[in-house]
Amino acid sequence: MNFRSIFGTVGQFLLLLAIQILFLKNLALFGLAFCFIYLLALLLLPVSIRSIPLMIIAFMMGISVDVFYETIGMHAAAATFLAFLRNFWLKIISPSGGYDEGDIPSIRSQSTSWFVTYAFPLLFAFCLVLFSLDFWGTGNWLNVLNKSFFSSIFTLILAIIVQLLFFPRRRVI
Amino acid sequence: MLRILQFLYNLRAFILFVFLEAIAVWLIVSNNSPQGAAFFNSSSKLIGIVLETQSNVSEFFDLDDANIILQEENAQLMERLNFTSAQADSSYIELDSAFEATFEFKGARVISNSLRFAQNHVTLNKGAKDGLKPGMGIFNQQGVVGRLKMVSENFSVGISLLNTDLLVSSKIKSSDVFGSVKWMGEDAKKAKLLYVPRHVTAQAGDSVITSGFNAVFPEGIPIGVIREVSPSSDNPNYLDIDLELTTDFSKVGYVYLVENTQIQELDSLYSESELPNEF
Known part of the structure; x- marks a missing residue:
């Protein structure tokens, strides 16, 4: 990971964070489906990143979203959980040729169907942790499952759209 | 010994994971106790400014409704004032101090509000500088909105009525x-x-x-x-x-805050008689 890609990642995250807070904070489709698009910055970190820096980055991202959401700790816990699972999951679903050095797990470098397999379980795990923490003590588990399922689908759809629209097609050498 | 260290070193990712989760859970717990101290929240200055700018923009589109509501309320107050204003009379009775006003009212604007979670909060654009204190009640002309939790210099955060803790x-x-x-x-x-x-x-x-x-x-x-x-x-x-x-x-936009000026006396009475004072 060179200096330029770090810079790009930070810029990407700040942009997604701004969108998250300014536009998506109070958006909930049918009162059920939330969108946590800032997770895209976490999902698109290079495959080769080690899990310790990954988890620290995730924790920081979570905290910075938390302060705006007034839910201090919840996003941090859930994002760290996502980061913890991410590398295991990447190993499990690695394509037959393995990953290239510096590969980014995005639609452009792999395929849309691969991205869905990659992102959906991680987003679902994130939402599950987040809403469980949020509903802790109210005992309303059906609501937690409901919200998690639809939120992860909504986030996934938006993540795909963002990538198709704004990410340059990888040049074929 | 070396083996133990090696074992721990192999588990380092998991240990860090547990450690970070513990920090997060600690933050959640320490922030959720109603009067507990919290380090970061939207009453801090930078975040308050971002939220305020955002609500400045979105508020603009609701000004129409806000005006109509204010006008209606003004009319009601006017009517009530008509009732209670003193009639010209030669006799004058000095009121007992027991009828002293025990509630003080203030106004503020909501700059951030959530309603989709189980623990919802409202952020207001006024803080300690304007005389707000933790524990004040928040309401608007429609009804109760919540209770003030944290106050910083310029902003404050309240627990919404839409919060399973209140x-x-x-x-x-x-x-x-x-x-x-x-x-x-x-x-x-x-x-x-x-x-x-x-x-x-x-x-x-x-x-x-x-x-x-x-x-x-x-x-x-x-x-x-x-x-x-x-x-x-x-x-x-x-x-x-x-x-x-x-x-x-x-649609909560503008709210009133109410403070009981005798709450200290009441609180000390409660604690002396060892009664819990629920919100």
């Missing part, structure tokens, strides 16, 4: 029977009135107002209207009462 002492207007209103974490329009005994006759359509017992809100601020009354399923001694909240939380 109980508001209240009563049924027609029969004066009191209970506690609690939001159950589902619909932003519905709440429950708890601890109403079974022998009470409550009907759909009765309005529920603050009781004045909790010393946060004065008596008579609307909370909701009873929608359904049924015997409680888990405790046969109480009724299960569903309320429809009068406050439209999706």
Whole structure:
């Protein structure tokens, strides 16, 4: 990971964070489906990143979203959980040729169907942790499952759209 | 020894994971105790400024509604003023100090508000500089909104009524029977009135107002209207009462804050007599 890609990642995250807070904070489709698009910055970190820096980055991202959401700790816990699972999951679903050095797990470098397999379980795990923490003590588990399922689908759809629209097609050498 | 260290080193990712999660859970817990100290939240300056700018823009589109509501309220107040203004009379009675005003009111604007989670909060654009203090009640012309939790120099954060942690002492207007209103974490329009005994006759359509017992809100601020009354399923001694909240939380823009100037005296009385003072 060179200096330029770090810079790009930070810029990407700040942009997604701004969108998250300014536009998506109070958006909930049918009162059920939330969108946590800032997770895209976490999902698109290079495959080769080690899990310790990954988890620290995730924790920081979570905290910075938390302060705006007034839910201090919840996003941090859930994002760290996502980061913890991410590398295991990447190993499990690695394509037959393995990953290239510096590969980014995005639609452009792999395929849309691969991205869905990659992102959906991680987003679902994130939402599950987040809403469980949020509903802790109210005992309303059906609501937690409901919200998690639809939120992860909504986030996934938006993540795909963002990538198709704004990410340059990888040049074929 | 070396093996143990090696073992721990191999587990380092998992250990860091547990450590970070522990920090996060600690933050959640320390932030959720109603009066607990919190390090970061939206009452800090930078975040407050971002949220305020955002609401400045979105508020602009709601100005029409806000104006109409203010006008209606002005008209009501005018009418009431007409009633209570002193008549010219030769006799003059000095009021007893017991009738002294015990509540002080202030106004503020909501700059951030959520209603989709189980623990919702509101952020206001005024803080300690404007005389706000933790524990003040928040309401608007429609009804109760919440209770102030944290105050910084320029901003403040309150627990919304849409928060499963907040109980508001209240009563049924027609029969004066009191209970506690609690939001159950589902619909932003519905709440429950708890601890109403079974022998009470409550009907759909009765309005529920603050009781004045909790010393946060004065008596008579609307909370909701009873929608359904049924015997409680888990405790046969109480009724299960569903309320429809009068406050439209999706449109809370300008709010009033109320402070009980005698709350310290009341609190010390409660703590001396060892009674819990619920919100």
